[in-house]
Amino acid sequence: MNTLTAPMPATRRQSIRHPRLRLYAREARAEILRAWRTPAFVVPTLAMPFGFYLLFGILLGHANPGMAVYTLATYGVLAALGPGLFGFGAGIAADRDAGILSLKRVSPLPAGAFLFARLAAALVFTLTVLLGLYALAVFGAGVVLPAGSWLKLLVVHLASVVPFCLLGLCIGLRIGGSAAMALTNILFFSLAVLGGLWMPLSIFPIWLQHVSVALPTYHLGALALQASGGGTSGGSVQHALVVAAFTAVCAAIAWRSWARAEV
Amino acid sequence: MKTSSLPLVIDAQRVSRRFGAVQALSDVTLGIEAGRITALLGPNGAGKTSFVNLVLGRGRPDSGSLSTLGAAPGSALAREGSGVMLQSAALAPQLCLREHLELHAGYYAQPLAVDDVLARLDLTKLSNRRYGALSGGQQRRLQLAIAICGKPRLLVLDEPTLALDSESRRLCWAVIRELADAGTAVLLTTHLLDEAQSLADRVVLLAGGKIVADATPDALRARVAEQQIRCRSGVTIAEASRLPAVLDAGRDADHLSIRSSDAAATLRALFTLDPRLSELEVARASLEDALDHLLQKEAA
Numbered sequence: 001m002n003t004l005t006a007p008m009p010a011t012r013r014q015s016i017r018h019p020r021l022r023l024y025a026r027e028a029r030a031e032i033l034r035a036w037r038t039p040a041f042v043v044p045t046l047a048m049p050f051g052f053y054l055l056f057g058i059l060l061g062h063a064n065p066g067m068a069v070y071t072l073a074t075y076g077v078l079a080a081l082g083p084g085l086f087g088f089g090a091g092i093a094a095d096r097d098a099g100i101l102s103l104k105r106v107s108p109l110p111a112g113a114f115l116f117a118r119l120a121a122a123l124v125f126t127l128t129v130l131l132g133l134y135a136l137a138v139f140g141a142g143v144v145l146p147a148g149s150w151l152k153l154l155v156v157h158l159a160s161v162v163p164f165c166l167l168g169l170c171i172g173l174r175i176g177g178s179a180a181m182a183l184t185n186i187l188f189f190s191l192a193v194l195g196g197l198w199m200p201l202s203i204f205p206i207w208l209q210h211v212s213v214a215l216p217t218y219h220l221g222a223l224a225l226q227a228s229g230g231g232t233s234g235g236s237v238q239h240a241l242v243v244a245a246f247t248a249v250c251a252a253i254a255w256r257s258w259a260r261a262e263v
Numbered sequence: 264m265k266t267s268s269l270p271l272v273i274d275a276q277r278v279s280r281r282f283g284a285v286q287a288l289s290d291v292t293l294g295i296e297a298g299r300i301t302a303l304l305g306p307n308g309a310g311k312t313s314f315v316n317l318v319l320g321r322g323r324p325d326s327g328s329l330s331t332l333g334a335a336p337g338s339a340l341a342r343e344g345s346g347v348m349l350q351s352a353a354l355a356p357q358l359c360l361r362e363h364l365e366l367h368a369g370y371y372a373q374p375l376a377v378d379d380v381l382a383r384l385d386l387t388k389l390s391n392r393r394y395g396a397l398s399g400g401q402q403r404r405l406q407l408a409i410a411i412c413g414k415p416r417l418l419v420l421d422e423p424t425l426a427l428d429s430e431s432r433r434l435c436w437a438v439i440r441e442l443a444d445a446g447t448a449v450l451l452t453t454h455l456l457d458e459a460q461s462l463a464d465r466v467v468l469l470a471g472g473k474i475v476a477d478a479t480p481d482a483l484r485a486r487v488a489e490q491q492i493r494c495r496s497g498v499t500i501a502e503a504s505r506l507p508a509v510l511d512a513g514r515d516a517d518h519l520s521i522r523s524s525d526a527a528a529t530l531r532a533l534f535t536l537d538p539r540l541s542e543l544e545v546a547r548a549s550l551e552d553a554l555d556h557l558l559q560k561e562a563a
Contacts, residue, residue, distance in 0.1 A: 100352065107367065
C-alpha cells in the first residue's frame with residue numbers, strides 16, 4: 001500500500017456526521033465561496049438594492065414615510081431577483097460552457113446537492129442584502145413595523161428566491177453562456193421595472209399595468225407590500241397562487257431541461 | 264485481442280450509436296479489464312468520444328448492452344467507482360487547489376488523503392493558489408488529482424497529458440501506472456501516440472465507429488513488417504530505389520532514408536553499393552506507422 005492506494009485517515013472530527021448532509025454542506029460552502037470571490041456577481045447584487053433604497057427610500061422619500069416602507073418591500077424582492085437569476089441563469093450557463101457542469105454530472109455528486117448548493121448561495125446573498133436593507137430602513141428611514149410584519153416580510157423576500165432560481169435554471173440549462181448573460185440582464189430589468197419593484201405601477205400607462213399583472217415580480221411585490229402592512233388590489237391568496245403556478249411551470253421546464261441537457 | 268481472466272470493469276456488447284446520419288459506433292464489443300491501461304485510439308470522428316460518453320452515462324446506446332462497474336453507466340454505483348478527467352472540462356477558477364480537491368474527495372466513500380494526492384502530483388506548493396491563476400499544465404495535473412482522489416476502480420482519461428511538458432507528462436504517467444498496478448482499470452483516449460506506446464497495456468484502434476485493431480502496442484507494431492533505414496551515404500535515390508525490398512527512398516543533405524519491407528536484404532545490397540556508408544540507424548515501425556498502416560488497410 002502506498003500514498004495513492006491508502007484511503008484518507010479518519011483523523012479529523014467531522015462537524016456534520018451524516019455523510020449525505022456533509023456532502024450537501026460542503027458543496028454549498030464551495031458555491032458560496034465561489035460567489036463571494038466573483039466581484040462581477042457580488043458588487044451589483046449587493047450594491048443595487050442598497051443604492052436604490054438609499055436614493056428612493058431614504059433621500060428622495062424623506063418626506064414620505066410610506067415611500068420608505070413601499071421601497072423596503074419591493075427592493076427586498078429585487079434583492080432576491082439578482083442572486084436567483086444571475087446565480088442560476090448566467091452562472092449555470094457559464095459553467096456548462098466551461099465544462100464544469102459536465103464534470104459534476106459524471107462525478108458521484110447527487111444532482112440535488114448541486115442544485116441545493118446553488119440555492120444556498122442565492123439565499124445567503126439575498127439574506128445578506130435583506131439584513132442590510134432592513135437595517136437601512138430602521139436606522140436610515142425610521143421604518144417601524146410590528147415584529148410579525150418583519151417576519152412575514154422576511155419570509156416573502158426569502159421565498160422569492162425560489163421562483164427566480166428556477167427561472168434562471170431554465171435559462172442556464174438551455175442557452176449558452178454569453179446569450180444567457182444577455183437574456184438574464186434583459187429579464188432582470190424587465191421583471192424589476194414592469195413588476196413595479198423600482199417604482200409604483202401607478203405611474204405606468206394602463207396597458208403596461210395590464211402587462212405587469214402577468215409578471216411574478218408584481219405578485220411577489222404585492223405579497224411583500226401586504227406583509228409590510230401596505231394595501232394592494234387582490235387578495236394575498238390570489239397573488240400566492242400566481243407565484244406558485246409560475247414556480248411550478250419553471251420547475252417542470254427546469255426538470256425537463258436537466259434530464260435532457262447534453263453537458 | 265483475446266480477453267484475459269481479469270474482471271471486466273466495462274463490458275460493451277454489440278453497442279451501436281447513431282447521431283442523425285452519422286453512425287458513431289457500430290456493433291462495438293469491448294471489455295475493459297481491471298488493472299490494465301487500455302488506450303482508445305483513432306482519427307477524429309472514429310467513435311472514441313462517443314464510446315467514452317456512453318461509458319460515463321452521457322447518452323445511451325441505440326442497441327447493444329453496456330455496463331460500467333457492473334451497473335448502468337451513469338448510475339450512482341458506476342459514478343461512485345469512477346474517476347474522470349475530461350479534455351474540455353474546467354474547474355471553478357475562484358477556488359483553490361486544496362478546496363477543489365477536498366470538495367471532490369468528499370464525493371467518495373473512501374477517498375485518498377488529499378495531502379498525499381497533492382504531493383504525488385507535485386501540487387503541494389500550489390495548494391492555496393486559485394485554479395484560475397494556474398498554468399494550463401498545472402490545471403491538468405489538478406484535474407488528474409481530482410480524477411484519482413476517490414481511489415476509483417475505473418479511471419477514464421480523455422487526453423490527460425495534452426499541453427503538459429515532458430516532466431509533468433512523465434509524472435502523470437507514473438501516477439496512472441501506479442493506480443493500474445493497484446488494480447484500477449484505466450480507459451485512456453489520446454492523440455499522443457508516444458503516450459499510448461509508453462503507457463498502454465492494450466491499444467484499441469477505432470475507425471468509422473468500428474474496432475479495427477485490438478492488441479498490445481508491440482503486437483501492433485509487429486504487424487507492420489516495414490523498417491526504416493537511415494545512414495550517411497552517397498547512394499542516390501534512384502540507386503536506392505532499385506535495391507531489394509525497398510518501398511521508398513529519400514534524401515536530406517548527406518543522409519539517405521529508406522523504407523524497407525526486409526531490412527536485412529536491403530542492407531546487404533546497400534553495403535555492396537557503398538561499403539563506406541556510416542551513421543547507420545535501423546528502426547522498427549513506430550506505433551504511428553502501424554496505426555497508419557492499419558487505417559489505410561481499413562480504408563482500402
